[in-house]
Amino acid sequence: MTDQLAGPAPATTTARGRRLPRLVVGGRDLTVQAAFVTLIVLLVATAALTSDVFLTPANLTNLLKQMVTTGLLAFGMLVVILTGGIDLSVGSVVAFSGIVTAGLVAGLPIPLAMAVGVATGIGFGLVNGVLVARFGLAPFVVTLAALTTIRGLAFVYSEVPIAPEDPAFFTLGSALAGPIPVSTLIMLAVFLAGGIFLTRTPAGRSIVAIGGNAETVRLAGINVRRHVALAYTISGACAGLAGVILASRVGIAQPSVGVAFELDAIAACVIGGASLAGGRGSTRATFGGVLVLVLINNLLNLYGVQSFWQQVLKGLIIIAVILVQRTNRVRT
Amino acid sequence: MILELRGVRKDYAGVQVLHGVDLVGRRGEVLAVVGANGAGKSTLIKILAGAQPMSEGEMRMDGERVEMRSPHDAHARGIRTVYQEMSLVPGLSVTENLLMGGFPRRRGGLIDWPAAHARARELLESIGFGAIDPRTIAGRLSVARQQMVEIAKALVDEPRVLVLDEPSAVLAGTDLEALFALIRRLRDRGVLVVYVSHRLAEVLELADSIVVIKDGRVIGSTEPSRTSENELIGLMAGRRLEQIYPARRADRGEPALHVSGLSRGGEFEDVSFTLHAGEIVGLFGLVGSGRSELALCVFGAEPASAGEVRVAGGPGGFRTPGQAIAAGLALVTEDRKGSGLVLGMTVADNIMLATLRATTRGPLIDFGRRRRKVAEMVERLDIRPAHCASMTTLHLSGGNQQKAVLAKWLLTGPRVLILDEPTRGVDMATRVEIYRMIDDLAREGLSVLLISSDLTEVLGATDRVLVMNQGRITGEARSDAVTEDEVLTYAIGRTA
Structure with missing residues (x-):
C-alpha cells in the first residue's frame, strides 16, 4: 500500500534551496515520515519523562479512548477533503446521532438504537453529498448550513441531556479488549479499511482523482457526482459512529456536544499533509495528525495548563508542524 | 558578460x-x-x-x-x-x-x-x-x-x-x-x-x-x-527523418460511427458524417468553428439538442462519457492539463483512470496486474523516462504527457479514437512519432477522427478531410485530392 495517495513525492529542499539531510530507504524518500515519527516519539518521551501520570494504565487507556472521536472524524474529513471539499457539519452530527441513540435506548434493543444513530449520520452525509454533487453548491456553504441545522435538530430532539440507565449502553465506549479499548480498535479498523479503500479500490482512486481534476475524471467515464456524494456519505457515517461511541463512553448524550470538532478533524488532515484543494492526502499521515493532536491535548491536561492556553498552544503547534512540512515539499 | x-x-x-x-x-x-x-x-x-x-x-x-x-x-x-x-x-x-x-x-x-x-x-x-x-x-x-x-x-x-x-x-x-x-x-x-x-x-x-x-x-x-x-x-x-507523415493507403473497412443531424444550440448545427474502420479522417476548422464542442457532444460529455450518434452495430445516444467509452469511443481532448490528466497523480494512476475496473480482483485493484499493464503501455508508446510509472505526470514533458493520455485511452480498447489537436505544443520529432502511432492504430482497424487547425497536418496525416465553418460541415474531400487553399476556402466559408 503506497502511503502517498497522490501528489509530488516530497523532496528535501527548503524554501531557500538548501538541502536537508535525507532518509532514503529502498529508493523511497522517507524524510517526512521520519520527521513525523520523531515528533510523535518526542511528544511521548517528553510526556513520559515529565509526568508520573502519563504512563499509568488509566491515562493510556484514557488517551486511546480520546483518540476515537477525532480519529473517526478525521478519516471521514480526509475523504471529503480529497475530493476538494470540506465537511463542517461533523460536530453537529456527533451530537445528533448520540442523542438520538440515547433517546431510542428506552424503546429499542441497544444495538438497533446504535445502528439508527449511525444511520442518521449516513443520512445527513448523503444529503450534504447530493446538495454538493447534484446541485453544484459550494461544500463550505452546504455543510455550514448543515452544521447549524443539525445542531438545531439535536436540541429539538431533546433540550436536556439524556442518560440511559441500562449499563449495556456503556459497553461500546468503555469495554476493553485486553489493554486496548474496543472503540479504539473500531477506529483503527476504520483507518485500515479506509486506507485500503482509498488506495486499492476503483471508487477510492476515483475520489482521489476527482480532487486532482474532476473534468479529466468525468471524461474518463467515471460518475463524478456519485463519487462526491459517496465521500460526504462516508464522512457522515464516520461522524454518526463517532457520536454513538462518544455518548456510550461518557454515558450521557448532550445536544451541545461536539462544538468545533470539525476543526480538530480538519487540523489532523492538514497536519498529515492533505491539501485543502483536493487530490492529495494520506490515511497514515492523517492518523499521525490525530496522534499529534491527541498527545498534545493529553500532555497539556497533565501539566494542568488552563484550557484557553491549550487552545492557543494547539494553534501554534499546528502552524509549526505545517511550516516544517512545507519546507519539505517540492515546489512546483 | x-x-x-x-x-x-x-x-x-x-x-x-x-x-x-x-x-x-x-x-x-x-x-x-x-x-x-x-x-x-x-x-x-x-x-x-x-x-x-x-x-x-x-x-x-x-x-x-x-x-x-x-x-x-x-x-x-x-x-x-x-x-x-x-x-x-x-x-x-x-x-x-x-x-x-x-x-x-x-x-x-x-x-x-x-x-x-x-x-x-x-x-x-x-x-x-x-x-x-x-x-x-x-x-x-x-x-x-x-x-x-x-x-x-x-x-x-x-x-x-x-x-x-x-x-x-x-x-x-x-x-x-x-x-x-x-x-x-x-x-x-x-x-x-x-x-x-x-x-x-x-x-x-x-x-x-x-x-x-x-x-x-x-x-x-x-x-x-x-x-x-x-x-x-x-x-x-537522434536519427534522420525521411518523412514526416507515414504513407497512407486508404484501406477503409466497415462503417464504425454514424453521426447524423447532430446539433447543439449556438455551437454547431446539423452535423452528419460516417467514420469507417481503418480510416483516418481529419476535421479542419478555424478556432471557434465548433470542432471541440462537436467532439465533446459526440462523446456524450455535453448533451445534443438534436440528432444522433451511433456506433455501427452497437448502441447510440450517449448521455455520459461512460456510455460512449463502453460503446468503443475514446476522446483525447485538446487541453491536456485541463481535461486530459490529473497532474498531481502518477503516470500509472493516469494511465489506468479510464479502466479502473480492468485490474480488480474481487473489490480490490491487483497492483501486480496493474503494474504490468502500465509497463506494457509505457513501452509500447515509448513514454519517457522509461521508469516513469510512479512519477507524477506534472514532471513529464508535454509530448510524454500526451502519450500518457493516449495510453489511458488505448487501454479502453476503443473502436473510434477522437484526437483533438493532439500535436499542439509538441515538437516535430514527437509529432512524427504520434503520426506513426495514429497510422499504426488505423492499420489495426481503429477509426480515427483527427481534429486540427494545422492545415499541413490535417491533409498529410489523414485519408479524408471534413471542413467545419461556423458550426456546420462545409466541405469534404479526399486528403490527397485537395489543396490547402481549397480547404481554407471551405473553412472561411466563401463558396468555391
Missing part, C-alpha cells in the same frame, strides 16, 4: 532529467536552445530562472560563481524569464502588471496614476509594442498581446539575460515580426537572449548560436550558417 553552466544535473524525486549540461552564452548574443519534448529544455529554463535548484553543477557569471536559490536571486543578477504560461494578473491593467514592482508615487504615498500610465506607455513604445494601450485590463487583450506585455514586463528593469520559452507559440504575422525586431535590438544593446523554441525555421533566422539537447544532454552546438532544419531535426530525434 559571460553566462556559463557547468555540469548541471537535475533530478526530480530520484529521476534524472538533466545529465550534466554545459552551456555558454555571451553578451549581445541570441543563444537558441532546441530539443524534442522531454529533452530537458523546461528544466533548464527553470534552473536559469532560479525556480528550481540544480542537483549538481554550477552557474557562473563573468567567471564568478553564483548561487541561485529563488527567482528573486535570478532577478538580482539581471536574469529575467518569460515562460510559455502567462503570469499576468488578468483583472489588472497593463500598467499595473508592468509596474507591479514599484509605482511612481505622489507626496503622501498615493500612486501617481498619470505618471504610471505614461511610464508604461513609454516602456511599451521603446520596445516596439506601442500599439498596446497601458490602461487596458490585461485579461481583455488577445493572447498575442498578453504575450507582448509579458515580455515588456521582463524588460522593466533592463535585464542582462533574457530567457524566452517558446515566445512565438501564440504570435503570428506582424506581432511575430515585432518580437523578432525586439530580440535583435536587445541583442545589439548587449543583452544575452536565450531563445527556447521548437520552431526551427525561426531559430535558424534569429539565432547566433544553437545548442541541441536530447535526453538531458547537450548533443550538439552549431551556428545557423553551418546547419539546416533537417539536420537539426535529425539531431533532436
Whole structure:
C-alpha cells in the first residue's frame, strides 16, 4: 500500500534551496515520515519523562479512548477533503446521532438504537453529498448550513441531556479488549479499511482523482457526482459512529456536544499533509495528525495548563508542524 | 558578460532529467536552445530562472560563481524569464502588471496614476509594442498581446539575460515580426537572449548560436550558417527523418460511427458524417468553428439538442462519457492539463483512470496486474523516462504527457479514437512519432477522427478531410485530392 495517495513525492529542499539531510530507504524518500515519527516519539518521551501520570494504565487507556472521536472524524474529513471539499457539519452530527441513540435506548434493543444513530449520520452525509454533487453548491456553504441545522435538530430532539440507565449502553465506549479499548480498535479498523479503500479500490482512486481534476475524471467515464456524494456519505457515517461511541463512553448524550470538532478533524488532515484543494492526502499521515493532536491535548491536561492556553498552544503547534512540512515539499 | 553552466544535473524525486549540461552564452548574443519534448529544455529554463535548484553543477557569471536559490536571486543578477504560461494578473491593467514592482508615487504615498500610465506607455513604445494601450485590463487583450506585455514586463528593469520559452507559440504575422525586431535590438544593446523554441525555421533566422539537447544532454552546438532544419531535426530525434507523415493507403473497412443531424444550440448545427474502420479522417476548422464542442457532444460529455450518434452495430445516444467509452469511443481532448490528466497523480494512476475496473480482483485493484499493464503501455508508446510509472505526470514533458493520455485511452480498447489537436505544443520529432502511432492504430482497424487547425497536418496525416465553418460541415474531400487553399476556402466559408 503506497502511503502517498497522490501528489509530488516530497523532496528535501527548503524554501531557500538548501538541502536537508535525507532518509532514503529502498529508493523511497522517507524524510517526512521520519520527521513525523520523531515528533510523535518526542511528544511521548517528553510526556513520559515529565509526568508520573502519563504512563499509568488509566491515562493510556484514557488517551486511546480520546483518540476515537477525532480519529473517526478525521478519516471521514480526509475523504471529503480529497475530493476538494470540506465537511463542517461533523460536530453537529456527533451530537445528533448520540442523542438520538440515547433517546431510542428506552424503546429499542441497544444495538438497533446504535445502528439508527449511525444511520442518521449516513443520512445527513448523503444529503450534504447530493446538495454538493447534484446541485453544484459550494461544500463550505452546504455543510455550514448543515452544521447549524443539525445542531438545531439535536436540541429539538431533546433540550436536556439524556442518560440511559441500562449499563449495556456503556459497553461500546468503555469495554476493553485486553489493554486496548474496543472503540479504539473500531477506529483503527476504520483507518485500515479506509486506507485500503482509498488506495486499492476503483471508487477510492476515483475520489482521489476527482480532487486532482474532476473534468479529466468525468471524461474518463467515471460518475463524478456519485463519487462526491459517496465521500460526504462516508464522512457522515464516520461522524454518526463517532457520536454513538462518544455518548456510550461518557454515558450521557448532550445536544451541545461536539462544538468545533470539525476543526480538530480538519487540523489532523492538514497536519498529515492533505491539501485543502483536493487530490492529495494520506490515511497514515492523517492518523499521525490525530496522534499529534491527541498527545498534545493529553500532555497539556497533565501539566494542568488552563484550557484557553491549550487552545492557543494547539494553534501554534499546528502552524509549526505545517511550516516544517512545507519546507519539505517540492515546489512546483 | 559571460553566462556559463557547468555540469548541471537535475533530478526530480530520484529521476534524472538533466545529465550534466554545459552551456555558454555571451553578451549581445541570441543563444537558441532546441530539443524534442522531454529533452530537458523546461528544466533548464527553470534552473536559469532560479525556480528550481540544480542537483549538481554550477552557474557562473563573468567567471564568478553564483548561487541561485529563488527567482528573486535570478532577478538580482539581471536574469529575467518569460515562460510559455502567462503570469499576468488578468483583472489588472497593463500598467499595473508592468509596474507591479514599484509605482511612481505622489507626496503622501498615493500612486501617481498619470505618471504610471505614461511610464508604461513609454516602456511599451521603446520596445516596439506601442500599439498596446497601458490602461487596458490585461485579461481583455488577445493572447498575442498578453504575450507582448509579458515580455515588456521582463524588460522593466533592463535585464542582462533574457530567457524566452517558446515566445512565438501564440504570435503570428506582424506581432511575430515585432518580437523578432525586439530580440535583435536587445541583442545589439548587449543583452544575452536565450531563445527556447521548437520552431526551427525561426531559430535558424534569429539565432547566433544553437545548442541541441536530447535526453538531458547537450548533443550538439552549431551556428545557423553551418546547419539546416533537417539536420537539426535529425539531431533532436537522434536519427534522420525521411518523412514526416507515414504513407497512407486508404484501406477503409466497415462503417464504425454514424453521426447524423447532430446539433447543439449556438455551437454547431446539423452535423452528419460516417467514420469507417481503418480510416483516418481529419476535421479542419478555424478556432471557434465548433470542432471541440462537436467532439465533446459526440462523446456524450455535453448533451445534443438534436440528432444522433451511433456506433455501427452497437448502441447510440450517449448521455455520459461512460456510455460512449463502453460503446468503443475514446476522446483525447485538446487541453491536456485541463481535461486530459490529473497532474498531481502518477503516470500509472493516469494511465489506468479510464479502466479502473480492468485490474480488480474481487473489490480490490491487483497492483501486480496493474503494474504490468502500465509497463506494457509505457513501452509500447515509448513514454519517457522509461521508469516513469510512479512519477507524477506534472514532471513529464508535454509530448510524454500526451502519450500518457493516449495510453489511458488505448487501454479502453476503443473502436473510434477522437484526437483533438493532439500535436499542439509538441515538437516535430514527437509529432512524427504520434503520426506513426495514429497510422499504426488505423492499420489495426481503429477509426480515427483527427481534429486540427494545422492545415499541413490535417491533409498529410489523414485519408479524408471534413471542413467545419461556423458550426456546420462545409466541405469534404479526399486528403490527397485537395489543396490547402481549397480547404481554407471551405473553412472561411466563401463558396468555391
